[in-house]
Amino acid sequence: MKTFNIPIIYRSPLISAIKERRKQQDRMKKDFLPTMLDFGPVQVLLARHFGFCYGVENAIEISFRALDENPGKRIFLLSEMIHNPHVNQDLRQRGIRFIMDTAGKQLIPWDTFRPDDIIIIPAFGTTLEIEEQLQARGVTPLRYNTTCPFVERVWNKAEAIGKKDYTVIVHGKPGHEETRATFSHSRAHAPTVVVRNLKEAQQLTAFIRGTEPPGRFYEIFKGQYSNGFDVEKDLQRVGVVNQTTMLATETQSIADHIKEVMTEVYGLSPANAFDRFADTRDTLCYATNDNQSAILGMLRENADLAIVVGGYNSSNTSHLVELCEQQLPTYFISSEEKMLSRHEILHWNYHTQQELHSSGFLPEKEPLRIMLTSGASCPDALVEGVLRKLLAFYGLEDKIDEMVKHYTRQNEGTAK
Template identity: 25%
Template sequence: MKVIVANHSGFCFGVEKAIHTAFDEVNNNSNIKRDIYTLGPLIHNQQAVNKLENDGIKVIGHLNEVSDGTVIIRSHGVSKNIYDIAYEKKINLVDATCPFVRKIQNIVKEYKEKGYNIVIIGNPDHPEVVGINGWCNNEAYVVKTEDDIEKIPFLDKMCIVVQTTMSTSLYLKLTDILEKKAIDVVKFNTICSATRDRQESARDLAKEVDVMIVVGGYHSSNTQKLVEICKEEKPNTTFHIETASELPINLLGGYETVGVTAGASTPKWIIDEVIEKINSL
């Protein structure tokens, strides 16, 4: 059995930056002895979050849960009002927002001030989208399907951005429809380059192998997109797992080539364990 790993897989720049930021805080905190928190899970990978908790970084859901200490803003970013609350409560805020996400926040803030209606293509419940919306007074139209677009009235001015982990095909499909809903339209393809590279690499690999293993958190948006893409090429032999223990060993024996890809929030050590276990068959 031959195992082939996708050219682009595992931690992206934004996630790696967030992880390093968190561990730097732990190291810098050795003398200060200040409690460290992340506002929501730092990344969408439970194993990585567990490791951070073992090192003393606790997860909180709201700033009201703390009165002091250090709070790390996760890679997904947060609404503008979070910074205001932290300032009022005198909480030490450490910002690990992904630079690609920060770019979108700046775009919607700028164009909202210019009088544009903001449209975000993405999952309305995803923390990245919730955070972006918070930079335009939570007044953005969030769309994920054609049905969502039908609910938008005809507008004078529209600014379109897209969640960093959306598929390019969905972005192109929905923007084509959205452009007919306003007189003046500006659009920004804010899907991050790492996401595009992972998706293209996963599709190319899925065409070459018998089986695809996608490693990543079940709540990770970018991992779910990789699963969808791989299933388009290998509908019956694409498997989504979080750890090596979930490998469908009994289903792999009859195949010659196995492809492995991983979401942007999947640590290298988890990917290595999966590859090692497949190689041991």
């Protein structure tokens, strides 16, 4: 896989050394058990896969290249490049301005742009309508296009099945930038509807079964279906694609449920099921799969709590939190600054969209076992920062440098 030129401020010597060691030991990525970092009184279980994915590294490299290649020019991002506040703030400090917020609210009017302005498309991609807005003003929107290739693969799949007369069902969060972009690209080729979870998928299949009056569809899915959607005609042949950062098991459950209903309603057999239900199993991002599988592998071990690091508006990170909190106390933080002391922490509750202040988050026991991971848009430097602060609470911060030397020697020995 291609490697990218990522600024050193986002990297971690320790995390890089550990990831390189695991890569050498498991090149086929079949081992999802965590790495045990034993610091004596504190033991940290580090997830097998976490941190910057291909799409994020690609976006960061292109954004920094845009800065380097265009001194003196006005440079804009359509919205947050990725869902990490530290990376986005870094870009702002380097002079990049944001045109919209993550909800799509306009921050800079379209009529202020000039043909020589540089516009960067974020990793989530953008809608066809926004591309047209920029082209109408003489701006070339695809010159610095950081859209993740795995997002584009979803668009291509939606187009392909649309051309075969399937309706596209998008599993995603309707307000998320990626889902808005996918919806825009999909509806250009096929009737399209967005479902946010299994419950909405079950509501949708009630219309396939004919157990709900057709008019109810337009109430339940208001704002989530393409223009001219005909609920009585457009649900006879369907395929499911997804926002690439959704929970893999939920996407699979949605696809399985819809396929089962189609099989029941139309009397299908395994041999002809795809006459009514398109095969779209390849649309979930590899990093989403790997990171979620790594969480499941980590949860096979015993621990006292989990810490998940990432942007609070990061979809892929929230799903890692969702998996962890099913089994043990879990704290979702954006950086080490949220750990106020050995006893107090600020952490995000993604269910209520609130930051909570909790006491006693580190149990008084030895050895204390902590699971640690991060989202696909989180720099490894932030994970190391969390690790260093945790160890500082116990007077163990010097152990980090020893651990770096340990893994570096192991990697050098393997290379020889």
